[in-house]
Amino acid sequence: MSDLGVGLSTPSSAKKSANTPASDRKVEPPVAVEEPEPRSAAAAKPKVWVRVVALIAVLFTGWHVFASFLWIAPYSQNAREVVPGEMLTNYMIPLFGQSWSVFAPEPINGDYHFNVRATLDDGSETGWVSATDVELSMIQYNLTPPRAGIQSSEVASSYKGAFDSMEEVDRSVISGDFAVENWEVGLRAALENQKSESGSSAETREANIDELMREEHRSTAYATQVAKAIWGESVQKVQYRVSRQNIIPFAQRHNPNAQRPEPMTVLSGWRGLVVEEGQNEGNFGDVFRGQFERITK
């Protein structure tokens, strides 16, 4: 093909040079033309194997784009039936994992709070400290906010979510004190002894208890770090209060008497300290205490 393309252009050049005297050096061009013109479409025509590779790449891109479409679009079981079995999930996860229901369908309209207090080794109880206020102050009026600022909001929101899926009968258990060693075993046993009143399946109940126990563990580990950061090594027990408070509704934003609705609050009982293996309390405490002192000054 490439020879043909150049070959076609040769006669016209030859014709041109035919008009000039034979002795002129312009007789040369027909030869020279062949070299610097590989740009013409015909000359640059890719080889067959290259086109086969390109076709495979096109087909793969087509699959990737289609799989991404099915994955990114709002979940549709009937649409996803077009891909057999677990193929779609296996292709997308973990490399292309993503979820785009951000601030939708209903954007967040409230604040979570995580408050901590402690019992010290002299038996005295401390006042409450809002870990959320301390952390969120790191990102307020800050063009380059650190991710440190949102941890307590996340802990609070996950804990509240797990608590809310528990039943009414469980709530008094959770608000009870579990401050002895291995208290998590006791709390779990107490929850499992409750008689379910909602008629939910044993599996659902078990899953809800598992989830709550995970959140209890993490929240207590966090509260332990917060308490030690502020009150030091004399901390014996911790208690946390997790709340969510909605904002002033849009329609009332110009009403000077408008108040934010009452927060929905969960008060845990006292808990024994939880310290994860490998926890460096200094690295937590230095940052948290520094910020705490900055905002309470």
Next chain:
Amino acid sequence: MSEQTQTPVARFGAFIGSLISATWMAAMNGVGNAIAWFEGWLFSSKKALYGLAVTRIIFGLTAIGLLLSNFSTRLYTFGSGSAWNGELAEPLSDFPKIWIFSAFHAVAANDVAFTALYIVLILLAALFTLGWRFRIVHPLFFVMWVSFIEMNDMVGDQGDNMFRIALIIMFFADPAARWSLDARPRAKREWFDEGSSPRHIGTVLHNLALIALTAQVAFVYGSGGLYKAQGNPWAHGYAVYDPLQTTRFGTWPVLSDLITAWGPMVAIGTWGSILLQGAFLLALLSRPTRLLALFGILGFHMMIGVLMGLPWFSLTLIAIDSIFIRDRSWKRLTEGIGKRWRDAMDRGREEPKPLGVAKAV
């Protein structure tokens, strides 16, 4: 049978037959032309080289910005101060469990090693921005970045996913061909000769990567629009007010109050977000609508980045959107800026003749 004996019905049948065959031929020609056009587009040259270079540069700066703004709290959020979240014992994300992405998780408990790796990652991000030895730096940066950003699952956002996915797609493209340290030596001596088979394959993969990246962002916007359209606060034109009034997503309370004070403004922001996101892909198809979509979405991301305290998320999406600005426009833009710069510098150097200039104008 001779022509004279044909009945009107048969002649009408012949007419319909010829219509069908003509339509068929036209459709087949159309398909053939489309395939030929697509093949030409795919093979002829690498598209959006400047736009993708801008994506690379903004990505690198985003990574540097994120790493620097978390530097003083790195041990608190990601390192040994954060063991309370349980990730040191058992990571929540899939990535730290895959060995090539496990480096940061492996050193999380060791402050010195973690900090050293953190600094290496900053340096890699800088080299990525500059486009130095890009074919080597890019995979190293990708592996280290994913390893780092997946250390603490609860503080992550969708910007992390977008960043990772775009970095993967960019493996198949040529983001360091322009405005990079690699560009100079490559201008003198390209890796492969023009018209050679490897060069052809490189061009095809680059252009296909652009298609994949375009699809990725367009689907994300389209899907975002659909999710929002399901919600009452979005339909009723006040949704942007809600998060801006929370402490977490209204990180500039004074500005939040200011821009949500006037109702119609809130409606423009709310409905505008849905319309821009939903219409994004189709708006890209023609120049005037493309300008509208790109400037609109740029404004949308600047609002999210500043007012909602999500600068790195926003910059990631802004970076990808720069592929939709054509090479021609980038060149004109830089030439214009360069000319103004030289004019301004020359004016400063020589004794200015402001009156003469004013008269001439």
